[in-house]
Each structure stands twice: as structure tokens, then as C-alpha cells.
Amino acid sequence: MRKTEFAIVGAGPAGLSAAIEAARAGVKVVLADENQRPGGQLFKQIHKFFGSEAHHAGVRGIDIGTMLLQQVSQQKNVEIMLDSVVWGIFRANTSHTLGVIHNSKNIHLKARKVLLATGATENVLAFPGWTLAGVMGAGAIQTLVNVHRVLPGKRVLMVGSGNVGLIVSYQLLQAGAEVVAIVEALPKIGGYAVHAGKVARTGVPILTSTTVKEVHGKDKVEKAVLVQIDKNWQPLTGTERELEVDVVCLACGLSPLAELAWITGCKFTDVPELGGHVPIHNENMETTVPGIYVAGDLAGIEEASTAIEEGRLVGIAVAEALGYLAAGEAKDKKTEISSRAEQLREGPFGIARKQAKEQLICRSLSE
Amino acid sequence: MTLLKDGFFDPEELENLPGVPSKKRLIQGPVVVIECAQEIPCNPCEEACHKKAIQIGDSIIDLPILDADKCSGCGLCIASCPGQAIFVVDTTYSDKEAAIQLPYEFLPYPEEEQLVNGLNRAGEKVCSAKVLKVLNHKKFDRTAVITIVVPIQYAMEVRNIALR
Ligand SMILES: Cc1cc2nc3c(=O)[nH]c(=O)nc-3n(C[C@H](O)[C@H](O)[C@H](O)COP(=O)(O)OP(=O)(O)OC[C@H]3O[C@@H](n4cnc5c(N)ncnc54)[C@H](O)[C@@H]3O)c2cc1C
Ligand code: SF4
Ligand code: SF4
Numbered sequence: 001m002r003k004t005e006f007a008i009v010g011a012g013p014a015g016l017s018a019a020i021e022a023a024r025a026g027v028k029v030v031l032a033d034e035n036q037r038p039g040g041q042l043f044k045q046i047h048k049f050f051g052s053e054a055h056h057a058g059v060r061g062i063d064i065g066t067m068l069l070q071q072v073s074q075q076k077n078v079e080i081m082l083d084s085v086v087w088g089i090f091r092a093n094t095s096h097t098l099g100v101i102h103n104s105k106n107i108h109l110k111a112r113k114v115l116l117a118t119g120a121t122e123n124v125l126a127f128p129g130w131t132l133a134g135v136m137g138a139g140a141i142q143t144l145v146n147v148h149r150v151l152p153g154k155r156v157l158m159v160g161s162g163n164v165g166l167i168v169s170y171q172l173l174q175a176g177a178e179v180v181a182i183v184e185a186l187p188k189i190g191g192y193a194v195h196a197g198k199v200a201r202t203g204v205p206i207l208t209s210t211t212v213k214e215v216h217g218k219d220k221v222e223k224a225v226l227v228q229i230d231k232n233w234q235p236l237t238g239t240e241r242e243l244e245v246d247v248v249c250l251a252c253g254l255s256p257l258a259e260l261a262w263i264t265g266c267k268f269t270d271v272p273e274l275g276g277h278v279p280i281h282n283e284n285m286e287t288t289v290p291g292i293y294v295a296g297d298l299a300g301i302e303e304a305s306t307a308i309e310e311g312r313l314v315g316i317a318v319a320e321a322l323g324y325l326a327a328g329e330a331k332d333k334k335t336e337i338s339s340r341a342e343q344l345r346e347g348p349f350g351i352a353r354k355q356a357k358e359q360l361i362c363r364s365l366s367e
Numbered sequence: 368m369t370l371l372k373d374g375f376f377d378p379e380e381l382e383n384l385p386g387v388p389s390k391k392r393l394i395q396g397p398v399v400v401i402e403c404a405q406e407i408p409c410n411p412c413e414e415a416c417h418k419k420a421i422q423i424g425d426s427i428i429d430l431p432i433l434d435a436d437k438c439s440g441c442g443l444c445i446a447s448c449p450g451q452a453i454f455v456v457d458t459t460y461s462d463k464e465a466a467i468q469l470p471y472e473f474l475p476y477p478e479e480e481q482l483v484n485g486l487n488r489a490g491e492k493v494c495s496a497k498v499l500k501v502l503n504h505k506k507f508d509r510t511a512v513i514t515i516v517v518p519i520q521y522a523m524e525v526r527n528i529a530l531r
Contacts, residue, residue, distance in 0.1 A: 048510070058447050202486070343427055
């Protein structure tokens with residue numbers, strides 16, 4: 001059995017930021033991730049991020065990832081365990097033990113505090129033909145194109161006009177594919193108008209109130225049938241239209257990857273604005289199980305910029321709880337971090353998340 | 368609103384934005400056109416302009432407000448915008464032509480003097496355009512700023528190019 005003070009599951013922006021802050025205060029940290037390389041989603045994000053200078057606005061996601069990795073490598077207190085799938089979590093008195101498959105061997109890791117920063121999983125859409133080769137998630141396409149530099153096909157239908165659908169469309173165009181259309185079931189585009197604008201001006205049509213009815217092909221996708229829908233999501237007969245495509249990319253939203261959190265027995269609540277069932281957590285991001293914290297997409301689907309701030313918050317809270325930071329100092333840091341996170345939850349795209357987060361924290365007080 | 372339905376502006380939506388200069392200012396010489404219409408948390412354009420022509424303020428979701436008299440049309444702010452929503456338009460380039468600076472992230476880049484297609488906000492070809500300059504400073508971080516020349520009537524229409 002290995003021991004540490006603070007174990008983190010997931011080395012995405014949330015997990016890395018928590019490790020950096022906690023280690024800076026003196027906490028001994030072990031950071032486990034199932035991949036061969038730390039960074040989570042950041043190394044797929046080749047576009048420039050929004051926010052202000054404090055949030056690294058205008059910097060590409062990959063470069064924010066590199067910066068976090070540099071900061072974490074400067075901390076002697078942090079050990080990063082790669083190729084390490086955390087499969088279980090057990091509670092014993094005041095500590096928790098993680099079951100980890102590390103380099104194909106099962107090991108146990110005991111920690112006083114645990115952060116679950118496992119990120120999200122993609123939502124899929126089922127329609128006739130959805131199991132054909134060539135129907136894939138936007139995350140898979142981003143990994144293929146931006147990490148491995150492999151184009152999954154030549155003519156792509158994008159399903160979903162949220163920021164993910166728009167950004168992945170743009171990146172497919174950059175990689176040389178043709179995006180034949182973007183379809184959106186709602187009557188208006190889901191993502192930022194500036195993202196839509198840069199795709200639209202390359203000539204990609206964005207078809208609102210439209211969805212994919214079915215996909216045909218012998219062994220793989222050969223064509224897709226689109227249909228318009230009314231405001232009750234009922235197909236309008238006679239509006240079907242066929243498109244020749246070899247890839248159908250699903251960008252239909254993300255849900256928190258919550259299995260490990262469920263295992264801990266922490267309480268959940270269903271918050272559609274945050275992507276579904278999320279662990280109830282307090283302002284320190286601690287769940288209803290003492291010593292188990294959550295941050296990033298698992299604590300509500302948001303962005304890398306907010307995941308970074310939530311991770312930092314956990315790092316400070318854990319350092320404080322383990323006695324490495326005095327209450328006053330921790331409070332000042334937490335206030336600063338929270339106000340940076342709040343800036344990202346303003347405006348028409350952020351306000352629902354802001355309110356949902358506030359309600360989560362209120363709920364935690366009554367649990 | 369076509370912006371939310373199709374992903375591009377109709378001319379009226381555009382005119383009322385606080386980042387878009389008046390018709391009067393547009394005919395006076397190079398000036399920035401900021402096509403940013405939604406309250407999203409973002410402000411790098413404000414920091415990119417040393418002349419303080421773009422103002423957002425403490426609440427970073429506010430729209431960028433242009434003080435067009437302070438703007439020299441230098442184009443430094445273009446690559447800073449993660450939304451690629453900033454252009455510089457010079458309607459005084461010649462009697463019949465306008466110069467447009469736009470952000471561009473597709474390889475290969477066009478060559479200077481090359482003839483390309485000028486595309487509107489919907490990606491339709493509206494005219495032929497000549498490439499004047501391709502700038503790719505380190506500071507622009509892999510967003511090239513391309514200057515093209517188009518017939519003057521397309522100054523507020525052409526927002527992208529396609530290589531032939
Ligand atoms: C196409 C796209 C574009 C985006 N663009 C932006 C943008 O412009 N700006 C922005 O701020 N955000 C953007 N985001 C969102 C951003 O990527 C995520 O919000 C952010 O990565 C969430 O961080 P995280 O640390 O919670 O999770 P992740 O980055 O997903 O990291 C979680 C890590 O945990 C690992 N893991 C999970 N379970 C286990 C386990 N059991 N054992 C071991 N390891 C495990 C995963 O493999 C992963 O490495 C975008 C997302 C997508 C998909
Ligand atoms: S073009 Fe130059 S002067 Fe005008 S707003 Fe941009 S940076 Fe400022
Ligand atoms: S940088 Fe671009 S997207 Fe951001 S506020 Fe300025 S104009 Fe809008």
C-alpha cells in the first residue's frame with residue numbers, strides 16, 4: 001500500500017491546477033491519469049481561449065497545457081502516475097484508498113484527501129445507422145485530428161452547433177476536410193456567434209431546426225438524411241434531404257464522468273445547466289463525503305478556464321485542511337480565485353451556470 | 368436575427384454594434400471593424416490596442432466599444448481576438464478599391480500579389496481580391512493577418528478569402 005497526503009484522479013486542467021496550488025503550500029501530492037501523457041482535454045484545444053489576461057485569454061489551449069505541465073514539474077512534492085486507471089475508492093475512518101491499475105499492475109494508494117477531476121463523457125444520439133463506422137464523437141475526432149494528425153474522412157456532417165461542434169468544424173476545415181453542413185435541432189445556434197461566424201464565412205451552412213434522421217452505408221457511412229423539425233422536435237414530413245458524407249460527427253453535449261464519485265456515496269443532484277447529475281459540493285468543492293473533492297467538468301460541464309480555477313480552489317482548501325495554510329491566508333487566496341471564476345460565469349452564456357453553482361453550494365449547507 | 372440562425376450578420380445588426388465605426392469615419396481612412404455582438408467573457412482586444420481605442424472595462428462580458436477617432440487602423444488587435452471577429456477596413460486605398468485586413472488560419476497561406484476569391488460572411492464568393500500583405504509575426508501566435516484589396520463596394524462585405 002502506497003501513501004500520500006493528497007491523491008488526485010485526472011491530470012486535466014482541474015487536476016493539474018489543484019496539484020500545483022497544494023504542492024506550493026507544501027502538500028505531498030500524487031496525481032493519477034489513465035493516459036500516457038498528462039493534460040486532459042487541453043492538448044486537443046489548438047484554438048485561442050477566451051477570458052481575460054488572468055485566464056490566459058488569447059492563448060491556445062495546448063500552450064496553456066504546456067504551461068501547467070511546466071509549473072507542475074517545478075514542484076518536487078508532486079508525483080505524476082501515468083497509465084494509471086483508478087477503478088475504485090474505499091473509505092477507512094479519516095482516509096480513502098484508491099484502487100489503481102498502474103502499468104497493468106494493481107496497486108492501492110491511501111490518501112487523506114482525494115480530488116476527483118475525471119472530466120466528462122460525450123453524449124450520443126441514436127438514429128438508424130448510428131453504429132456504422134464513421135459516426136463518431138467530437139472528442140474522438142479532435143483526438144484523431146489534433147493529436148494524431150489523422151483525418152477520419154473527407155466530407156463531414158456535424159451534428160450540434162454548440163461551441164464544441166463549431167470549434168471541431170473549424171479544426172476539421174483547418175485539417176483539410178470539407179464540413180458539408182452543421183445541423184442544430186434548436187431554432188438557434190448554441191455556441192458563440194464569433195465561433196459560428198468564422199465557420200460560416202468559409203461557406204459551411206448552419207442548418208437550425210434540423211436534425212439527422214438516419215445514416216446509410218454498406219460497411220461505413222455513405223450518406224446522411226437530414227430532416228427539419230418543429231418546436232416540439234417532431235419531424236416535418238417532406239423536408240428530408242440527403243447529403244453525401246463519410247463522417248457524421250456528434251457534438252451533442254457532455255455529461256460529468258461521475259462513476260468514481262458515485263462509488264464514494266456522495267450525494268448528487270440533477271442540474272441540466274451543468275450537464276446532468278453532479279456531486280453536491282460546498283464552496284471548497286468538497287462533496288458530502290468528507291475529504292472527497294470534485295473540480296472541473298465532473299463538478300458541472302463548463303470550460304477549461306473554470307476547471308483551472310476550481311482546481312486551484314481545491315488545492316488551497318486541501319492545503320488549509322491539512323494545516324499547510326493558515327485560515328486567513330487561505331481565505332484571501334480562495335476569494336481571489338473565486339472572483340476570477342465568477343468573471344467567466346457572467347453574461348447570457350454564463351448566468352445559468354452561475355445560478356446553478358450557487359444553488360449547489362446552498363444545497364450542500366442543508367445536506 | 369440572422370446572426371443566431373445562420374451564424375452571420377445582416378447589415379443592420381452590424382451597424383448598431385459599438386465596435387463598428389460610423390459611415391462617416393469609414394470614409395476617412397483605415398479603421399478597425401469589431402464584429403463582436405454577444406456578451407461573452409472576453410477582453411484581449413482591449414489589451415492589444417496601445418492607442419486605447421477599444422474599451423471593455425472591468426466587467427469582461429461587456430461588448431468592446433470603439434473610439435474610432437483614436438484608431439489608426441494598425442491591425443495589431445486582429446490576431447489577439449480568439450473569436451476572429453476583428454477586421455481593419457481602409458476605404459481610401461484608391462478611388463475604386465478598399466483594403467481589408469483579416470485574420471487567417473488556413474495553410475497554405477496565399478502569396479503576396481496572388482489573386483484570390485473574396486468571400487462574404489456567408490462564405491459566398493462576391494468578388495476577386497488581390498493579396499497585398501501576409502503578416503505572421505511571432506506575436507500573432509499562428510494567426511496570420513492578411514491584407515487584401517477589393518472593389519470599394521465590397522469593403523463591408525468581404526470577410527474571408529479562398530485560394531483558387
Ligand atoms: C471541442 C472542445 C473545445 C473546447 N474549447 C474550450 C475553450 O475554448 N475554452 C475552454 O476554457 N474550454 C474549452 N473546452 C472545455 C475544456 O476542454 C474542459 O472543460 C476541460 O478540459 C475540463 O477539465 P477537467 O480537468 O475537468 O477534465 P479533462 O480535461 O477531461 O481531464 C480529465 C482527465 O481525467 C482522466 N480520467 C478520467 N477518469 C479517470 C480514471 N478513472 N482514472 C484515471 N484517469 C481518469 C481523463 O483521461 C483525463 O485525462 C472545450 C472542450 C471541447 C471538447
Ligand atoms: S487597429 Fe490598431 S489602433 Fe485600431 S483598435 Fe486595433 S490596435 Fe487599436
Ligand atoms: S477579443 Fe474578439 S471576441 Fe473577445 S471581446 Fe474582443 S472582439 Fe470580442
